[in-house]
Amino acid sequence: MAWFATAALGLPLHLNGGGHQIRDLIHVNDIATATVRALIAPRAHNETINIGTGTPTSIRTVAELVAEQYPQTRFVETPMPPGDPLGGYATTHRMKAVLGWRPTITVKDGVARYTAWLAKTPQAIPAWLRAQSEAAAA
Known part of the structure; x- marks a missing residue:
């Protein structure tokens, strides 16, 4: 949530280590x-x-998707x-076999929804x- 709010307020998104970490991001729905x-x-x-997408997504990719929603978004690379x-991502073979199901909401759609x-x-x-945004603007 903080990243979305940060971008909505025009503050830069900090990409620790360039945002190359990998996560398996799945929508709450x-x-x-x-x-x-x-x-x-x-x-x-x-x-x-394991409940997941089985798809590796970099933090930088998420930042870029957020920036598509908030075009004024700037990135700051931090250590x-x-x-x-x-990071890593889930092995979802058992989820698909046992539940007969796989996630339907993509990261891109999840970012747009949020x-x-x-x-x-x-x-x-x-x-x-x-307050941080107002202080930065002053």
């Missing part, structure tokens, strides 16, 4: 759907199932914090971040 499917799937009882993992929600719900931007 897909997580909810997977959870319900796991509760009712007969084969899911006593199983451990990689100690201990920040380079920015649309934030435009309708500006009060969701924390006061401390608004």
Whole structure:
């Protein structure tokens, strides 16, 4: 959320280590759907199932998608914090086999949905971040 609000307020997005870390990003609606499917799937009882997309997405890619929504977005490359993992992504074979399901919301669509929600719900931007934006503008 902070990144979207930061970009909406015109503040730069900080890309630690250039944003090359990899994450498996899944939309909360897909997580909810997977959870319900796991509760009712007969084969899911006593199983451990990774819920994810199985797709590696770099933090830089997400930043670029955010910038598509907020064209004034600037990036600032910062050093990689100690201990920040380079990341990974989920193995989803069991999820597909046991739940008979795969996520349907792409990262690009998720970013668009969230920015649309934030435009309708500006009060969701924390006061401390608004103050930081106002201080930067002064």
